[in-house]
Amino acid sequence: MRTGGDAAGDTIAPAVRLLDAVLADAIRAEASDLHFEPDRGGLRIRMRVDGHLHDLASPPASLVPALLTRVRLLARADLAERRLPQDGRFTFAGPDGERVDVRAAFLPVARGEKIALRLLHHGGAAPTLGDIGMPLRERRRFEAALARSNGLVLVAGPTGSGKSTTLYAAIAALRGPTRSVVSVEDPVELDVEGVSQVPIDDDVGRSFSAVLRALLRQDPDVLMVGEIRDAESARIACRAALTGHLVLTSVHASDTREALLRLPEMGVADYLIDATLSLVIAQRLVRRLCIHCRVMTAWSGRTEARRFFERARVGFPEAMPAASGCSRCNGSGYRGRIGLFEIAGGEDDAPAPFSPGSLGAAGLVHVLGGRTTLEEVLAHCPWPGDECTAPFDESDEEGRA
Numbered sequence: 465m466r467t468g469g470d471a472a473g474d475t476i477a478p479a480v481r482l483l484d485a486v487l488a489d490a491i492r493a494e495a496s497d498l499h500f501e502p503d504r505g506g507l508r509i510r511m512r513v514d515g516h517l518h519d520l521a522s523p524p525a526s527l528v529p530a531l532l533t534r535v536r537l538l539a540r541a542d543l544a545e546r547r548l549p550q551d552g553r554f555t556f557a558g559p560d561g562e563r564v565d566v567r568a569a570f571l572p573v574a575r576g577e578k579i580a581l582r583l584l585h586h587g588g589a590a591p592t593l594g595d596i597g598m599p600l601r602e603r604r605r606f607e608a609a610l611a612r613s614n615g616l617v618l619v620a621g622p623t624g625s626g627k628s629t630t631l632y633a634a635i636a637a638l639r640g641p642t643r644s645v646v647s648v649e650d651p652v653e654l655d656v657e658g659v660s661q662v663p664i665d666d667d668v669g670r671s672f673s674a675v676l677r678a679l680l681r682q683d684p685d686v687l688m689v690g691e692i693r694d695a696e697s698a699r700i701a702c703r704a705a706l707t708g709h710l711v712l713t714s715v716h717a718s719d720t721r722e723a724l725l726r727l728p729e730m731g732v733a734d735y736l737i738d739a740t741l742s743l744v745i746a747q748r749l750v751r752r753l754c755i756h757c758r759v760m761t762a763w764s765g766r767t768e769a770r771r772f773f774e775r776a777r778v779g780f781p782e783a784m785p786a787a788s789g790c791s792r793c794n795g796s797g798y799r800g801r802i803g804l805f806e807i808a809g810g811e812d813d814a815p816a817p818f819s820p821g822s823l824g825a826a827g828l829v830h831v832l833g834g835r836t837t838l839e840e841v842l843a844h845c846p847w848p849g850d851e852c853t854a855p856f857d858e859s860d861e862e863g864r865a
């Protein structure tokens with residue numbers, strides 16, 4: 465006679481296969497995240513590709529409990545505790561044998577639980593400075609700052625703007641037999657050979673500042689600090705940059721102007737900033753139009769968009785590239801992303817003239833080149849200009865927090 469337990473057992477093997485297939489699909493699509501959320505008695509599964517969520521097929525309702533339990537088992541999360549948020553992690557072998565580290569976050573919601581999986585694609589090679597899409601003139605300034613044996617290079621942008629990729633490209637370019645390169649990160653998103661990378665772990669007291677102090681006793685030449693979030697780390701990083709170390713780090717800021725305000729806000733003395741800060745890079749990622757289906761449309765020139773062009777000092781065109789959608793781009797009209805950069809500082813040894821071009825102007829150049837759309841630029845870039853109070857600024861910031 466069959467029992468309820470056996471009936472549940474019948475769903476385990478299909479649930480395991482289903483989760484494997486979902487993870488393999490996400491890895492193949494180079495998704496950064498997977499979301500599982502309760503939805504009208506079933507489960508909605510979405511993956512984030514190029515910064516945007518896409519629905520995957522919903523699993524049969526009968527498999528949902530076993531599927532969620534499978535994720536919990538893999539992540540070594542407490543199976544009984546479903547009332548409190550939990551974290552976990554596991555490693556998954558991708559379709560090509562690629563090792564992918566998965567960070568899982570479980571959150572109880574009114575209809576059950578929501579699970580977010582962050583996929584860390586370790587297997588890939590570190591990006592080169594040529595890979596990040598920085599225009600040649602900006603790249604020369606970046607390389608000049610990296611060629612120095614000390615100073616602070618700050619990369620700014622919101623979450624998902626490609627800051628870590630830029631930092632990884634920098635340390636990959638700097639590693640070598642004559643330099644000791646170390647990093648503190650949360651988490652380590654990419655293994656870079658030849659670099660000693662330390663993940664922080666607050667549970668055991670391995671905080672950014674504690675690791676930073678320990679790393680400085682390791683006689684490093686180059687120090688990468690994944691992100692400066694607190695006053696103590698900011699001060700240690702600046703002092704290290706003053707005492708013969710090249711320090712690379714990132715801050716959460718909208719543009720170079722805002723990034724320049726972050727350090728004093730965190731209590732770093734002005735003289736320390738003046739003496740150390742050699743370059744500030746602000747960046748964004750906008751989606752690249754799929755070359756197989758992009759179209760040109762006549763542009764009526766909406767007023768606010770016209771003002772954006774004027775502020776960026778870029779002439780507006782008669783026709784605009786637009787997304788269409790085909791089988792090559794899963795119907796989204798976009799494939800991959802393009803980096804936009806704004807650079808301040810770094811001219812010779814003269815007092816740094818912190819007068820940047822703008823992210824908006826960088827984006828519009830790609831619109832004119834037919835590589836992305838005006839919508840993408842307006843959605844991601846702050847308005848060019850000094851004291852503008854633009855209609856997009858605030859909603860833009862909140863949307864990407």
Ligand SMILES: [Zn+2]
Pocket residue numbers: 754755756757758788789790791792793794795797798
């Ligand atoms: Zn397409």
